[in-house]
Amino acid sequence: METLAALFTFWREQAGKLGEQTLQHIGLTAASLLLAVLLGVPVGLWLSRRPRWAPAVLGLAGVLQTVPSIALLGFLIPLLGIGPKPAIFALFLYSLLPIIRNTLAGIQGVAPAVVEAARGLGLTDGQVLRRVELPLALPVLMAGIRTATVINVGVATLAAYVAAGGLGEFIFGGIALNNPAMILAGALPAAGLALAFDAALGAVQKLSARRLRQVGGALLVALPLLGALYLLPRATGKLLAGFSPEFVGRADGLPGLTKTYGLTRLPNVVLAPALVYEAARNANVDVIDGYSTDGRIRAYNLRVLHDDRRVFPPYYAAPVIRPQLLREHPELMAVLAQLDGQISDSVMTNLNYRADYLHQSPQAIAEAFLRRRGLWRAPRPAIADAPVVRLGSKIFAEQYILAEMYAALIRGNTNLAVQTKTGLGGTTICFDALRDGAIDMYPEYTGTGLLVLLQPTPAVVDSLGGRPDAVLNYVRREFQRRYNLEWLAPLGFNNTYALLMRQQQAQELGIASVSELGQYLRR
Amino acid sequence: MIRVSHLSKRFGAHAVVQDVSFELAAGETLVLLGPSGCGKTTLLKMLNRLVEPDSGTVEINGLNVFEQRPETLRRGIGYVIQQVGLLPHYTVAENVAVVPRLLGHAPAAIAARTTALLTRLHLPPERYAAQLPHQLSGGQQQRVGLARALAADPPIILLDEPFGALDPLTRASIRREFRELEELRSKTVVLVTHDVTEAFELADRILLLDAGQVQQLGTPRELLFQPANDFVRRFFAAERLALQLRTLTLGDVFTEEAATRSAGPIPLPFTTATTVHDALETLTDSDAGASTSFSVAELMAAFGQALQREEEAWKR
Numbered sequence: 001m002e003t004l005a006a007l008f009t010f011w012r013e014q015a016g017k018l019g020e021q022t023l024q025h026i027g028l029t030a031a032s033l034l035l036a037v038l039l040g041v042p043v044g045l046w047l048s049r050r051p052r053w054a055p056a057v058l059g060l061a062g063v064l065q066t067v068p069s070i071a072l073l074g075f076l077i078p079l080l081g082i083g084p085k086p087a088i089f090a091l092f093l094y095s096l097l098p099i100i101r102n103t104l105a106g107i108q109g110v111a112p113a114v115v116e117a118a119r120g121l122g123l124t125d126g127q128v129l130r131r132v133e134l135p136l137a138l139p140v141l142m143a144g145i146r147t148a149t150v151i152n153v154g155v156a157t158l159a160a161y162v163a164a165g166g167l168g169e170f171i172f173g174g175i176a177l178n179n180p181a182m183i184l185a186g187a188l189p190a191a192g193l194a195l196a197f198d199a200a201l202g203a204v205q206k207l208s209a210r211r212l213r214q215v216g217g218a219l220l221v222a223l224p225l226l227g228a229l230y231l232l233p234r235a236t237g238k239l240l241a242g243f244s245p246e247f248v249g250r251a252d253g254l255p256g257l258t259k260t261y262g263l264t265r266l267p268n269v270v271l272a273p274a275l276v277y278e279a280a281r282n283a284n285v286d287v288i289d290g291y292s293t294d295g296r297i298r299a300y301n302l303r304v305l306h307d308d309r310r311v312f313p314p315y316y317a318a319p320v321i322r323p324q325l326l327r328e329h330p331e332l333m334a335v336l337a338q339l340d341g342q343i344s345d346s347v348m349t350n351l352n353y354r355a356d357y358l359h360q361s362p363q364a365i366a367e368a369f370l371r372r373r374g375l376w377r378a379p380r381p382a383i384a385d386a387p388v389v390r391l392g393s394k395i396f397a398e399q400y401i402l403a404e405m406y407a408a409l410i411r412g413n414t415n416l417a418v419q420t421k422t423g424l425g426g427t428t429i430c431f432d433a434l435r436d437g438a439i440d441m442y443p444e445y446t447g448t449g450l451l452v453l454l455q456p457t458p459a460v461v462d463s464l465g466g467r468p469d470a471v472l473n474y475v476r477r478e479f480q481r482r483y484n485l486e487w488l489a490p491l492g493f494n495n496t497y498a499l500l501m502r503q504q505q506a507q508e509l510g511i512a513s514v515s516e517l518g519q520y521l522r523r
Numbered sequence: 524m525i526r527v528s529h530l531s532k533r534f535g536a537h538a539v540v541q542d543v544s545f546e547l548a549a550g551e552t553l554v555l556l557g558p559s560g561c562g563k564t565t566l567l568k569m570l571n572r573l574v575e576p577d578s579g580t581v582e583i584n585g586l587n588v589f590e591q592r593p594e595t596l597r598r599g600i601g602y603v604i605q606q607v608g609l610l611p612h613y614t615v616a617e618n619v620a621v622v623p624r625l626l627g628h629a630p631a632a633i634a635a636r637t638t639a640l641l642t643r644l645h646l647p648p649e650r651y652a653a654q655l656p657h658q659l660s661g662g663q664q665q666r667v668g669l670a671r672a673l674a675a676d677p678p679i680i681l682l683d684e685p686f687g688a689l690d691p692l693t694r695a696s697i698r699r700e701f702r703e704l705e706e707l708r709s710k711t712v713v714l715v716t717h718d719v720t721e722a723f724e725l726a727d728r729i730l731l732l733d734a735g736q737v738q739q740l741g742t743p744r745e746l747l748f749q750p751a752n753d754f755v756r757r758f759f760a761a762e763r764l765a766l767q768l769r770t771l772t773l774g775d776v777f778t779e780e781a782a783t784r785s786a787g788p789i790p791l792p793f794t795t796a797t798t799v800h801d802a803l804e805t806l807t808d809s810d811a812g813a814s815t816s817f818s819v820a821e822l823m824a825a826f827g828q829a830l831q832r833e834e835e836a837w838k839r
Contacts (some may be wrong), residue, residue, distance in 0.1 A: 085664070094608075111606070111608070113604060113606035113608040114608045114609070114610060114611065115608075116573065116604060116608060116622075117602070117604055117606075117607070117608025117610075117668075118608070119573060119597070119608070120571060120573055120597060120602035120604065120608075120681075121597060121598070121602060121622050121625070121671070122594045122597035122598030122599075122622060122625055123594065123621075123625065124594045124595075127625075129813075132610055135611060135612050136611065145665050304621070496699065
């Protein structure tokens with residue numbers, strides 16, 4: 001009930017965005033469908049003339065169908081970049097199989113006697129195709145298009161991962177923030193679209209063959225128009241931003257930034273967190289969100305815009321741990337404390353750079369760092385039935401590296417066994433895993449703990465004033481009280497949210513801080 | 524009109540048609556007869572190039588059909604098949620109008636022609652013209668198929684077992700209509716069937732095929748009384764008497780007797796061309812028997828003598 005109310009509130013507040021995303025969603029579906037019809041129907045017709053090729057072609061289309069959609073987008077990004085191109089192309093590939101198969105089945109389903117009679121009457125091959133075979137195959141062909149449409153509406157939600165928009169933006173934002181209302185805000189319209197298209201095409205399919213021809217023709221005209229919807233609502237501005245779904249939704253992300261700096265004229269696309277840096281480097285977008293210690297800042301020559309009004313709260317990294325673990329194995333306290341205050345911003349950026357850009361393994365990076373600091377101990381021999389410490393991490397390199405450091409320290413200094421559960425997705429997944437006891441500890445950031453997990457009233461946040469110590473103390477106290485979880489001492493670096501631009505562009509435009517970005521946009 | 528020379532066709536290793544030749548005069552009806560798989564349908568389809576022969580020629584009106592575009596050729600030849608093959612998404616009227624439209628006839632002329640044909644084939648246009656094929660019975664569908672073949676008034680009609688899929692009653696009645704159809708009188712017709720009775724009823728000449736080879740080409744009477752080989756004899760053995768009744772006319776039966784008795788012309792409602800079969804039907808029908816000058820017994824006796832005469836005549 002609460003979710004439902006939140007959902008309607010969300011829709012009311014985001015009505016413009018919802019309309020835009022719905023149109024984009026329809027546009028993506030229609031454009032890919034049009035391409036698939038333009039290629040799939042001729043291929044199907046060709047196969048009906050050369051049935052020997054049918055198994056090979058249908059097999060290939062079937063294989064394309066089985067490639068997971070996320071993986072397919074991943075393959076396409078190096079080829080087509082980000083934006084609508086890979087999204088439409090992926091959807092197009094998914095539509096091919098049902099359309100080719102049903103075109104072939106439709107043509108093959110026409111009674112041979114009818115075709116023979118038509119040829120015997122003196123219809124040319126083209127006339128037999130246009131006047132006899134196609135009209136009679138149309139109901140089956142339409143069924144194929146219907147299948148492809150429903151598949152496409154569903155898969156098109158993934159377009160939000162490659163900055164192609166659509167209703168997936170809300171869904172992924174909602175998942176990243178564990179906000180059910182936001183997930184529903186995108187998922188319900190997407191499901192509604194799928195049902196509406198299915199019903200409409202189902203009705204079309206039931207029409208008599210002669211009506212179907214006209215409607216089929218009308219549909220071919222309508223598809224490009226619907227596809228053009230995608231282009232219609234794009235707001236334009238001097239700069240285009242590319243943000244990860246989480247950033248768009250969370251209070252200390254885009255909303256806080258917009259309020260404080262008045263970044264109203266900054267149209268943005270949403271894309272997968274893993275892709276934002278690439279998008280900035282390739283100039284698909286101009287402004288991105290990122291983390292101030294990310295290795296790619298160095299690798300891609302990006303500039304961190306100074307947060308001069310302190311919208312982004314301090315994000316000091318510290319392990320969050322289940323107290324039982326320390327009670328059962330008090331020796332861990334000293335082992336974990338070896339990293340306290342050891343890692344500065346620049347050190348962390350460098351470590352991340354090795355991972356993100358030099359593609360060294362997190363384990364190797366962790367070992368090299370510990371060796372340099374003289375903290376490295378070779379792992380002790382494994383003991384059967386030793387108690388297991390389960391380390392979690394979110395799904396990015398910095399967390400992997402930190403998890404590996406703790407794992408190496410524990411293995412080298414205690415007799416405990418270690419199990420790393422890396423890649424637990426976003427904040428809420430890690431946090432839930434820790435609360436449920438699926439993991440014993442993971443590295444968290446004070447700002448995240450404050451704003452994402454505790455979500456205090458704005459008055460409380462204001463009272464902390466973005467002071468690192470105040471935030472850490474508040475978070476520590478509240479975690480103990482509410483969740484019975486312990487924050488250990490910070491590691492030293494502040495991995496805060498940051499707005500990033502390409503160094504060169506930022507220099508040309510004279511933008512060094514977020515305030516200057518706001519001024520530039522308002523000019 | 525149609526001249527076929529040394530036509531052969533193989534499908535793989537199987538010789539379907541072997542060295543078939545015949546000529547057909549304008550207005551003549553030729554029936555291609557033979558058991559299933561004898562190659563008669565393939566032979567028919569080579570006439571309008573639905574099947575291309577391996578060797579041999581087909582000439583229509585002196586023109587080699589293989590030098591014409593197949594579509595143009597086919598638009599000048601009516602074509603009817605057993606499964607009818609009406610276009611299921613076209614109405615009856617549209618089906619009939621297919622070829623005239625392809626030929627670019629005027630819409631008004633097409634409409635008039637369609638109405639006339641449907642009326643003549645007992646499908647009142649006001650009731651049937653707008654119906655779709657699936658709403659019609661099998662017999663009605665085949666009539667539409669026939670109307671479609673006749674629509675552009677082609678000089679030649681090819682029919683591939685046109686009555687094969689119909690029940691016996693419908694079949695007999697459509698066949699009668701077909702025989703009496705004014706439209707067909709002047710046409711050159713090639714009809715494929717495996718039904719001997721049908722062949723005898725409709726053919727001017729019969730081409731009897733077996734295993735792709737011509738067994739005999741001739742009038743029904745020639746095939747019946749002067750079989751060229753054992754196959755021909757055996758092919759008609761089962762229905763011999765019925766065929767003889769259908770083939771011999773009162774003229775054949777009563778010639779000599781009429782001359783010796785000088786009894787004058789054959790009494791009404793018969794003519795010399797009435798078959799013995801039809802005369803018997805009339806005689807045994809109690810209402811119509813009154814005015815005839817001979818009885819069933821007399822007719823059967825004369826028929827027996829006529830048969831003997833025929834046999835002896837051919838033996839000599």
